[in-house]
Amino acid sequence: MNREPKVAVVTMEGTNNEFEAFNSLKYAGAAAEIVHIKKFESGARKVSEYDMIFFPGGFSAGDYIRAGAIMAARIKAKLLNDIESFVEQGNLVMGSCNGFQVLIELGLLPNTQGKWETEAALAVNISNRFEARTIYLRVRKNNCLFLKNFEDGEVIKLPIAHMEGRFVPKSQSILEEIVRRKMNVLTYVDSMGKEADYPWNPNGSVLNIAGLCNDRGNVLGLMPHPERVFFRETESDWTRGENRQGMGFRFFLSAVEAIKEKF
């Protein structure tokens, strides 16, 4: 079947990366739609109508309680079962920044116990301030469907912009499971590609974890923003570099290709 993958970019008041997420998906060949969470709640839209759900960054409901908490609570109230079965059927879910926080709150990530429980938190950065800059990441692609267009071990650069991004697992055993199953697919590193402390690890995440992918490889959450560097000309150091594809393009193309393979 040769149709465009249908992707919902879920918004509510305060989510604010839907513009670049929508455009990144569209320019990567998906039929993207910005869907207010109300439409899922009222039944005007169904999760099962889509091939992929994207949770964009921002400050859902202002994040005045805890990043992502209110959006996650709204989803839990009415949509959690739909999303869980959506994931179980092998469909794709991605969340960046605030969207990653939502996926953690919902228990979609890391979900090492398979019980869809909240197993970790994204706490306030160790610098105790909002950090907006470009960071280096090492890719360990494992079976992650969103990383198909990357080399294993490749060092890439992505922008971050967050106040709460320090990954903290609920227990040591959860952390061990994450490592054992190679779920920590994106790790903060220094310019030489080695794991290093702040400022290279911009928030103080445990094991320099920047992004997690679930066991099955179809749910990715990450603090950095691939949707903001779809084009090479939006990478912060592009005026110094060679002409090549944008980093964000590679993420979204991977997702679109993975969906099309299932058709």
Add this chain to the structure above:
Amino acid sequence: MKTDLTGAMRYTELNDEELSEINSRMHLGLSLEEMLRIKTYFTNLNREPTELELQSLAQAWSEHSGYKSSRNYLKKFIFGLAKEKIFYQGDAGLVSFNDKLAVALKIESHNHPSAIEPYGGAATGVGGILRDILSMGAQPVAVSDVLFFGKRSKKGFPSPRFIEEGVVAGIRDYGNRVGIPTVSGGIFYSNDFVPNVLVNVGCVGIVEKDKVLGSSVSKPGIKLIIAGGKTGRDGIHGVNMASSVIEKGKEDATTVQLGNPIVKEPLIHAVLEANDRGLISALKDLGGGGLSSVIGEMLLAGNVGGSIYLDRVPLKEMNMRPWEIWISESQERMLLAVEEKNVEDVMDIMDQWDVTAAIIGESEAGESEAGDHLKIFYKGEAVMDLDLEFLTSTPLYYRSYRQVKKNAETTLPRYPGNLNKILLKMLEDPNIRTKEFAVRQYDHTVRGSTVIGPFSGKVSIEGPTDASIIRPSWDYNEGLAISHGVNPFYSRLDPYRGAKAAVDEAVRNIVSSGSEPLAMSDCINAGNPEKPEVMGEFVQMLQGLRDSASVLEIPYVSGNVSFYNETGKTRIPTVPTILITGKIERLDHSLTPDLKGIGNPIYAIGPPAYEMGGSLYYRMLGIKRSPVPDSDPNVLKDRKNRFLEAAKEKLILSSHDVSEGGMAVALAEMTIGSGIGMELDFSSFSLRADVTVFSETQSRFVVEVAKGSERRFEEIMGSQAMLLGYTSENFRALRGEERIFDLSVEKIRNKWKVGYQ
């Protein structure tokens, strides 16, 4: 039955003393002359005014809303310059970007609120400027903020540090939450801003040309819908506060509005969606003066009258008096004029985005004899019935002015030797060194369209940029450049040259990024306009803005004047902050200051001269009087055209404008983001070495040119280009026999990064 909420008050029989007493008790901020004008009006009508009518007139006639001291002079000097390039003017000004798109821009001050309540003042400054752009039907794409703080504390006022932290946090929390990147700006430190800090906030937006919205309602039966935040008591009399000097212990924080970006964010979506579907006839944002200033202007502009029902306005507080609802400056509110057939669709869109909205009135046919009237009702009773012509006829003043001639002789200090040491000291000066501690807290990549941000270079060692470039639409490979220009140190010594230098710097910054300037917006900050010497400076400054823009043919499409920035004996210099936008035809032609490779020639564009007044060098030496650099817009225009020709041919690899600290600081800053140094020789300049490298003569650039392109570059630039040397490992420079600079690039970077790393 008339209740105490709606009844008329005794006014027309009062004597001057009693009128003054009412003026201060009701916080009207009117002059006696204006109070008497109101008295005559109601005496002729043979009735007494209501409380709401008086408050409404006070709002409309305030300096803040009415520009009563500045409008005559603005008209005379800067309105109408390069008019043919203006696409449309309203709450913001627009210029054409390409066949399909127009750019909206505006910069505005939020000085008084930020001095009283830094966090809320700065946050709502961002909120207000976003609404100005939105009210044109445009999508905001970038925020810029230029801040001016004091250095020492003054008894009875908050400390400069407290104010700075509050302002930065306010901009951060509002801008980041609403999801518009903060990409440009500046922070200045000078004791001229104790305790009167300045917060100048700008915004740039993009709109399809056929979707630009006006703000006039020109036929009867159009429904007026208020959308967004609910109305409360916050920000009552904000415009009156902004129209008077700040006195110790007299600040009233209830005059500062409370911002809520999480209401604003969906409001932007909802309004733009309704506009996209062609459902809005006219649109205006509720800022200073609230409903009172917006509705009158909307109806008057289209020669109609109207009725408003205040009890339909959604409130967030109980027991508000009608006049409080009418003049409240609660944030995140827009007024939409919508044809009856579209009302249902508009209300549906608002509901989809969870935005509160209510129909509060409608336009009516003008009453021919008495003119167009605005009638306001509260719970069935009329609380206002004023002729719009009178309500909006702000008295305009030609305030008297006196121009103080400040003679300044050229002073030349003893040659200091050791320029290395001076350069390092300059790099760590608070006005020069990195502002990353603040700017890295602002999200500058949201919307995924930031091509050049506030910093550039290798990741983790980035240096400064001259202008930011945004890709306003992913469908086009064109860039929208954004920057600013201002120099409070020049303006303090010479308001005329200071204004010209502000325009010069703004234009330089845009050109240095490889872009052609399109349009400017001016944010003018000054002291008490009732003082002739302040008006004298104001007029000199306007003459400067005019002389530069008329030669350069770049219009001021919008602007803002903030007077009364003074306290006791201290007042700020009369200083304009220029927000500027430009266009680059191809994104991959964008230029940044970080050096690109070893062995490339470095050129200066334009020679230095003996112009040191207000310069960083003379400020460091404590020399107070000396002529300020004088920008020649003809020279700037010629260099701009040559520069852009060379940039189009891709001869220039990196570029930086020469501003504070002269060529020395500009060249040193080019090494920061690259780790690449340069070997330079300044022997060909006839001026003394320190003047050569630290002079702040205007209209100049330093550039790295691609190796092998020297001949073509020199051909285009003519005598303007002077070869200084070549990129290499360290930062070294000769002047005759003297080695004036010998520094490692790490040392330069570490000094510049003081306070951040």
